[in-house]
Amino acid sequence: MRASKTVTIVNKLGLHARAATQLVQVANKFDATVTLLKGDKEADANSVLGLMMLESHQGEQVEIISDGEDAEEALHAIASLIDGKFNEEE
Secondary structure, X not given: OEEEEEEEOOOOOOOOHXXXXXXXXXXXXXXXXXXXXXXOEEEEOOOHHHHHOOOOOOXXXXXXXXXXXXXXXXXXXXXXXXXXXXXXXX
């Protein structure tokens, strides 16, 4: 099964180390391979360094692509984390 969605980074600091770590933790809960795309760059959602190298800042869009048995659930959980500003105050 495959699912994808484009989301906007809304937290002030973008996809920084703490946010990337949270995203990896969420991605690892599911039986799915999750990839984030931004422009011509892509990163595995299991790699904090890879996610940080996307250099995703506030206001930028990333596409989440999820493949596997839990594709829909993983996509929803990661989109919710991003939409929820990675649980940050700002």
